Amino acid sequence: MSKPSRKLSQPNITAWLNKKPRGSPSAATTNTPEPDPVVIKPPEIRELQGGTGTLTYYPRYFTKEQADRYLEYLEENLEWKRYPIKMFGKVVQQPRTIAYIGDKQYTYSGLTLGPTAWDPVVKEIANSLEDTLELPRDYFNFVLCNRYTSGAEYMGYHSDNESSLGERPIIASTSFGQARPFFFQHKLDKSLKIEYHLEHGSTLVMSGLTQKYWKHALPKRPSALYQTRINLTFRKVFH
Numbered sequence: 001m002s003k004p005s006r007k008l009s010q011p012n013i014t015a016w017l018n019k020k021p022r023g024s025p026s027a028a029t030t031n032t033p034e035p036d037p038v039v040i041k042p043p044e045i046r047e048l049q050g051g052t053g054t055l056t057y058y059p060r061y062f063t064k065e066q067a068d069r070y071l072e073y074l075e076e077n078l079e080w081k082r083y084p085i086k087m088f089g090k091v092v093q094q095p096r097t098i099a100y101i102g103d104k105q106y107t108y109s110g111l112t113l114g115p116t117a118w119d120p121v122v123k124e125i126a127n128s129l130e131d132t133l134e135l136p137r138d139y140f141n142f143v144l145c146n147r148y149t150s151g152a153e154y155m156g157y158h159s160d161n162e163s164s165l166g167e168r169p170i171i172a173s174t175s176f177g178q179a180r181p182f183f184f185q186h187k188l189d190k191s192l193k194i195e196y197h198l199e200h201g202s203t204l205v206m207s208g209l210t211q212k213y214w215k216h217a218l219p220k221r222p223s224a225l226y227q228t229r230i231n232l233t234f235r236k237v238f239h
């Protein structure tokens with residue numbers, strides 16, 4: 001991956017995203033407020049031990065207002081379902097609901113998804129990420145979307161190391177809603193651990209050999225005061 005650009009490309013927010021939030025007074029009766037100024041913190045780049053990968057975290061890839069809109073849109077417009085997957089030879093229900101979008105088929109844990117038509121808003125986010133990361137337009141051809149409606153919903157340790165993603169996949173993971181911890185553990189030296197707190201509107205890019213040498217997980221959390229979290233992982237499926 002080329003060095004991430006510090007000048008972030010903001011998506012051309014669609015008409016849907018520009019409409020006023022539900023329950024707010026109509027624009028005809030009020031002065032329409034200016035949207036939040038785009039205040040993007042620069043990315044934090046972490047080169048992992050001995051060339052075992054790169055993590056690039058954009059704590060505020062989207063403003064709070066944009067992220068609120070995306071969260072509401074994704075919740076309402078994607079087709080969220082719970083699917084059975086194979087874990088250690090057993091078929092189990094995923095402890096979260098998922099949706100997917102992409103031009104390609106993608107298989108993981110015995111589950112084959114896609115292809116399916118792009119949602120225009122998800123495409124807009126994909127194109128924004130491609131511009132920011134200086135990747136070719138339409139580089140990302142599959143998006144796995146995970147939704148967690150309580151702290152009891154989670155994702156166990158795994159790596160996205162399917163051969164279909166290539167040796168050094170670039171995976172951009174954008175989060176909306178409830179902020180949650182996200183853990184990495186080195187596969188060979190289990191004492192090596194990294195923790196992120198994935199914020200509403202943030203993006204974490206995993207690249208280089210991260211999937212080969214590290215596992216990642218979104219652990220369970222106490223459910224009190226819990227809001228829905230939606231995470232989109234943008235991937236390139238080669239075959």
Ligand SMILES: O=C(O)CCC(=O)C(=O)O
Nearest residue numbers: 144146155160218231233
């Ligand atoms: O929800 C998350 O942040 C975890 C996503 C993830 O690990 C994956 O899709 O492989």
